[in-house]
Amino acid sequence: MPPTFTPLAPGTPVLAAVSPGPDLAAAGFAEREYAVAGTALRYEPAAGGASGAGAAVPTDPAPYRTRVVVRAPVDPAHFSGVAVLEWLNVSSGADAAPDYTYLGEEVVRRGHAWVGVSAQLVGVVGGPPSIGGDPSVGLRGTDPGRYGDLRHPGDGYAYDIFSQVGAALSAPGGPLADRRVDRRIAVGESQSAFALTTYLNEVAPTAGVFDAYLVHSRGRFALGLGRAGGPVDLQTVRFGEAVPIRDDLAVPVIVVETETDVLSPRFRYVDARQADGPLLRTWEVAGTAHADRWQIGDLEDLLGCPDPVNRGQQAYVLRAALRWLETWSGEGAPPRAPVLATSAEGAFELDEVGNVLGGVRTPCVEVPAQALSGLPSPDAPILCSLFGTTHDLPGKVLRERYASVEAYLKEYAAATDAAIAAGFLLVEDRAAVLAEARPDLVAAALDRPLE
Template sequence: MTARRPTTTAARALTAGAARPALLVLALSASLVAAAAPASAAVPDPTVTGPVPWTTAVGDPGHGYTFLATDYGLAERGYVEEEFFLSGEATRYAADGAADATVLSTGHDYTTRVVVRRPVDAADFNGTVVAEWVNVSNQWDQEVDWFQTHEHLVREGYAWVGVSAQRAGVHSATGLRAWGPERYGDLDVTDGGTVTDDTLSWDIFSQAVQAVREPAGTPLLGPLAAERVVATGHSQSAGRLWSYVNSVDPLADVVDAVVLHGGGGVMRTDLGTPVFKINSETDVAVDLLGAAQRQPDSDVLRTWEVSGASHGDWKLITDYGPLRLRDIGSLPGGFPGTPQTCAQPSGSRVPQHMVQSTLYDHVAAWVEDGTAPPSAPAITLADGTVATDDRGLGLGGIRLAPQDVPQRLNSGLNTGPGFCFLDGASAPVDDATLASWYPDEDAYVAGVVGATADAVAAGHLHDGFAQDPAWYSDVVEAVEERVADGRLSGRAAERLVGRVERAAAAADAGDLRAAAREMRLADGVAERQLRGDGDAVATVARSTAAVRAVVALGS
């Protein structure tokens, strides 16, 4: 395999310790590239088996289907989900994130799985593969970055590959082997129990990416050809990828960029691989995996921090919850309708996932032609804690409308048992208080539109923001909550919900004209037909008008 960029050693010699701009690295002369050791040649090609057929229907207790098979309508969007098994011999690395990794031993047998979600037609593929190191904090595979950004990835033609690289996801009491013995019983990332740590995981991940980039046998992407591969991982997986990009990537050289989501400490300054960090208010507040150990942006490093966002947020809980219930038998903490165990209602509603989706677009361009992503302001810290305004809302960072023009008090902080400290909070604000904050509906709508337009202009929000389902689901939830507790009544509330849901479906399909029409009709229902408590009606009307204006802005 030909090296795509100089190894760390070559980069040091060329730059005297300074990181090179991505475009210059990619444009180095052929003689310099040839002089660099082809580190990526050290990554062997694994044996690929599959696609592995399902032997039961999804949800069947026989578990003959892909664990956490998506419930998102891929087929109607021209996508397919497939699962493959990868086998080979992996190298054990010692990787401390401070220096190049060292080899501990070689020749360790492994078999793992990857899940691929991709366009069926090569003409619909944008050339970028997002390769996710799946999270195993719960002792089973959890594809956090897919849950957060799948709508955008599919709309924009990305391919997504989830890699099961760690022991917990395969071998724990709730791992793949135990979950589906007939389907996954031959998986083994421990070389028959002889490797009892995760020192094989880095090379297993490299080999999975190698199989994506340059398939030696069965192609993981079918008819698609990967032009660039972006590694991504959340929380615990961000920690693994931090070690990977600092220590193993200089030897493997198979990824084009790395996204560290919710963690990742100090980066080496002599690397050539672009790294993009995205951290929530939670991550910065608790210094999760080094998230508060800030470094200046550089030619190969960007850090974005999102005000009011939480490590485990509403988007993750609500998208992941039904699949967890189906395949594990339990719901995540904070899921709607379950007992609330945290001090505050968990799961910030600040839609950090929109920013994360935008980030992938920037990374793809960064790798493709050296277009540097914009920088972003940091969350404001005072004596090591997040500085807040008089409502308790965090200051600084990337600011989205729900933080600048709030209808709920979103925060990255919470307390309570288990993962409460990571789940953040979203405390409701009573309708009378909201009426006092926003006595002029037009001013509120202008605030939402202004905050959104500012984020787009700064490059922190992609142009397709109006297609995101969060705008619409927030209105539906606001109506349904008030109907449930008697603050709204009558058939008008049902009509309003129906209109907003149709607008959401149209927006997701890319038909913003139809979405605008439905939101105009919904706005009319909210303004003229809703019945109930006056302040509750005003809250819903205000929210509906704002979404209508957001759709107009995005059209």
């Protein structure tokens, strides 16, 4: 039986976010929230017990009642036919939508629907955050009047819950029942990317729900199949074996990794690196961090980090990845990218100003005014270790690189256009990328007024 969707009363959904994202009403979009209820199955390893060796076996049905948030064009005629389903992230102890923060502009301008799914136990009923801190109270404890009747049977059921929501979006009674969904794209960042890795390896071969996947900042591991009655044990996951994504994919997958994900001890994606395939691309993005200024915005000072947080341009690369997953076909595959350069000693290889070599190159690292890193200072607290660093280049370095502000801006624009031509940035984002140039730093180094 498909799940049932019950609209919740008008109100503001409980969903952690710093940036409000695009103005939905101005764009002709509406935000609606639903309770979704059904019976889900838990997955166990396939015969032989080897995770990733094949489709897992569904078993042990249990009832659930969770929630979804839907942002979609009000007019069905303005809907693109693409639904972007985000596995909401619970690392903070509360549901959050980090990928909508990056992708919202692309979702709205393309006329997609975005669906945030409260797939995991902690988001619904609360529990200990994986990044440290006191246990949360989840949706039920935050607003009992709105969410008090939600229930979750444990993270072992999260995969089938996610599948059921995706499959039923446009079914009778679904939140998109008045329109046709032609393409379902699953997205998730950090812990949610660990979950999508498990989903791809264990569930996708038989579920057949999603048409493409954007796996963002997944680290070396997968979330595992979980258990009944409780959250996944992340400590066991973190110190388990490195898990690649299966190589017999039936639908396109783009993995986007930051410097933090590739080499930091907390993630170590480098141990799970794998070659691109007919339906797999991995983009390691230079000058980026697991979390960054884009996510934290004006609350940066409240973090108390010893250095300014990362100001890299992964948002624009993620939007390009989503566009490729919207259109990827046998004749139109996305570009391949080199990996970030690492030494035999396991460190990044850096250029003369301190930015990493290799990877997807955005204008801020190709034509630098700052050194951008995804690795933290040695004395950074655990939360700050996710946010990387940004340091303005010394005046002497800028004077040696750029003869004038005009020369800097010309180089920066050329690098932007090259990244667009290569397929790693979108032409629609060109003006926004150009606006992130730092002629003020170059002008100050040259001791000239900025006009």
